[in-house]
Amino acid sequence: NFMLTQPHSVSESPGKTVTISCTRSSGSIASNFVQWYQQRPGSSPTTMIYLHNQRPSGVPDRFSGSIDSSSNSASLTVSGLKTEDEADYYCQSYDSTNVVFGGGTKLTVL
Amino acid sequence: EVQLVESGGGLVQPGGSLRLSCAASRFTFSNYAMSWVRQAPGKGLEWVSIISGDGSGTQYVDSVKGRFTISRDNSKNTVDLQMHSLRAEDTAVYYCAKGVDSVYPRSRVVDSWGQGTLVTVSS
Numbered sequence: 500n501f502m503l504t505q506p507h508s509v510s511e512s513p514g515k516t517v518t519i520s521c522t523r524s525s526g527s528i529a530s531n532f533v534q535w536y537q538q539r540p541g542s543s544p545t546t547m548i549y550l551h552n553q554r555p556s557g558v559p560d561r562f563s564g565s566i567d568s569s570s571n572s573a574s575l576t577v578s579g580l581k582t583e584d585e586a587d588y589y590c591q592s593y594d595s596t597n598v599v600f601g602g603g604t605k606l607t608v609l
Numbered sequence: 610e611v612q613l614v615e616s617g618g619g620l621v622q623p624g625g626s627l628r629l630s631c632a633a634s635r636f637t638f639s640n641y642a643m644s645w646v647r648q649a650p651g652k653g654l655e656w657v658s659i660i661s662g663d664g665s666g667t668q669y670v671d672s673v674k675g676r677f678t679i680s681r682d683n684s685k686n687t688v689d690l691q692m693h694s695l696r697a698e699d700t701a702v703y704y705c706a707k708g709v710d711s712v713y714p715r716s717r718v719v720d721s722w723g724q725g726t727l728v729t730v731s732s
Contacts, residue, residue: 532718543722555720589654593717598656
């Protein structure tokens, strides 16, 4: 089984841009789609990015996803930060026998 | 908009059983795989189980194999998780989640989540 490693926390000011990384421990990051989920306190998760870089309808284009094969990692970038973006963010991927979540990153907008 | 409503959570003693159910609506249920994902108090997300759109394929995380069973009824648009031999470490909010396709690999891509149901295993 592989693991997905995320930073425990990141913080940035309103209006700025922040990037959250997600590194896959084994196997190619490009071989299976990566998703990103947002979870605000007391709420269920919502899907922000799926299939590496696709946004579900209703998700603002301030959110974008990408992968980097050289570092075997995926990234979630949030631009024009708003206080409402403050939440936990989880990356997720899979192989033929498992679905794996990263440990989550707490984004603080201050 | 997709709607997923979980039910069946509650307090159960160690070694006990519980059956969770998820009622789905506003999409063609049989066309999509469904998963259960749990979150222990103060912890991250953990995938538990998945079932294909037609119900023919199921998978489980190692920690629940032999104790949990996922099933679906495409005539009623429901997916269930039968849980036996419950342990304290199964305490969590259990979320029902919809995949973007019926089978692998896109079955493992989630686009919609329910509100969750809390399972507490304690004496």
